[in-house]
Amino acid sequence: MFKRIAAIQVLASGAFLASFTYIAIYAREAGLTNFHITLMATLYSTATFFSAYAFGRLADRYGKRKVLIVGLFSLVFFTATQALSHDLFSFLSYRFFAGIGFGMFPAALAAYAFEAKAKMGRFSSFGALGWGVALLLSGLVAQQFGVWSVFIFGAVLVALSLIVALRLDPIPEVSIKTPLFPFKMIGKNYRVLLPFIIRHTTAAAIWVLWPIFLYEKIGLSFWEIGIVQATNALTQFASMYLIGDKLKPNVSIAIGLLTSGLAFFSFTIIQKFPLFLLTQILLGFSWANLYVGSLRIMLDRNKERATAAGLLNSSISLSSLMGPLLSLVIIQLLPDSSFEGPMYLAFAASIGAFIFFLINMRRMRDRSEGPT
Numbered sequence: 001m002f003k004r005i006a007a008i009q010v011l012a013s014g015a016f017l018a019s020f021t022y023i024a025i026y027a028r029e030a031g032l033t034n035f036h037i038t039l040m041a042t043l044y045s046t047a048t049f050f051s052a053y054a055f056g057r058l059a060d061r062y063g064k065r066k067v068l069i070v071g072l073f074s075l076v077f078f079t080a081t082q083a084l085s086h087d088l089f090s091f092l093s094y095r096f097f098a099g100i101g102f103g104m105f106p107a108a109l110a111a112y113a114f115e116a117k118a119k120m121g122r123f124s125s126f127g128a129l130g131w132g133v134a135l136l137l138s139g140l141v142a143q144q145f146g147v148w149s150v151f152i153f154g155a156v157l158v159a160l161s162l163i164v165a166l167r168l169d170p171i172p173e174v175s176i177k178t179p180l181f182p183f184k185m186i187g188k189n190y191r192v193l194l195p196f197i198i199r200h201t202t203a204a205a206i207w208v209l210w211p212i213f214l215y216e217k218i219g220l221s222f223w224e225i226g227i228v229q230a231t232n233a234l235t236q237f238a239s240m241y242l243i244g245d246k247l248k249p250n251v252s253i254a255i256g257l258l259t260s261g262l263a264f265f266s267f268t269i270i271q272k273f274p275l276f277l278l279t280q281i282l283l284g285f286s287w288a289n290l291y292v293g294s295l296r297i298m299l300d301r302n303k304e305r306a307t308a309a310g311l312l313n314s315s316i317s318l319s320s321l322m323g324p325l326l327s328l329v330i331i332q333l334l335p336d337s338s339f340e341g342p343m344y345l346a347f348a349a350s351i352g353a354f355i356f357f358l359i360n361m362r363r364m365r366d367r368s369e370g371p372t
């Protein structure tokens with residue numbers, strides 16, 4: 001059972017990051033400005049924000065396996081159509097639908113894995129493995145056939161994950177109705193969600209122009225960009241697989257927030273390849289700890305597990321929505337700091353989130369409280 005779950009993680013997650021990494025470069029080739037690319041990222045994150053929570057609720061009510069299959073089936077088409085983008089309107093439209101697709105399946109898959117007794121650190125690690133492998137391959141695909149071909153490659157990966165999903169065994173499930181607006185769940189988990197959102201919002205202000213930073217500022221080739229991104233992803237895989245289930249979730253989150261700040265600062269002082277790969281090792285380690293620790297707490301403390309996972313994924317999407325808005329402000333106010341400005345901001349925000357979480361750490365009760 002776990003082998004099939006892991007295969008879906010590898011394939012679908014690989015399609016996600018390949019698409020994320022090369023869409024900005026593809027848009028730049030079509031003549032879009034930094035403002036247009038940031039606007040596109042904002043629309044994408046808006047779609048993912050609503051999709052992740054909505055389909056998490058549907059998975060709790062109608063079944064994780066059903067929603068997972070529907071989500072992957074839809075995502076095959078949404079990923080492929082990005083290759084048809086050629087002007088501002090088409091980039092905005094196709095990327096918006098891709099956001100809906102990429103928000104449909106993760107919560108259902110995570111909740112299904114949890115119900116199937118999979119360890120969450122190990123489960124998450126295979127998503128990072130998919131990122132790493134797909135990025136290495138997509139770099140070669142882009143180099144050989146052009147950036148547009150990466151999205152066809154991504155669609156093939158999703159199609160393969162759908163084939164595997166169709167072979168998943170049904171598991172016993174109880175239909176759970178959840179409120180449309182999860183105010184109670186947010187209040188219960190805000191000590192995890194708030195520092196998570198603070199860190200990831202300022203990180204997202206970096207990521208919106210990250211491929212352009214690597215391509216234009218540092219001067220990397222498509223293949224080298226793939227190596228940089230894969231180094232981050234494979235470090236996440238190793239960290240999640242080896243220590244994701246061994247540290248206490250609170251400790252994992254604290255480590256993730258602190259090392260995130262250090263990673264963001266390192267981007268501003270190391271800008272030579274291959275030394276830049278060191279920054280990606282630190283970044284991968286930081287996100288692995290933060291994400292796995294947060295996911296474990298959310299699944300442990302809430303019986304509406306798909307909704308809880310969806311809420312965490314929506315927090316990522318909300319952060320990815322607010323991040324580009326921050327980036328827009330920086331572009332307008334400090335046009336010469338479009339790259340380094342968000343990096344300094346993310347460093348300060350992550351350290352602040354770390355201090356906030358540390359103060360509240362004693363009040364967190366992980367497994368001892370159990371789901372309610």
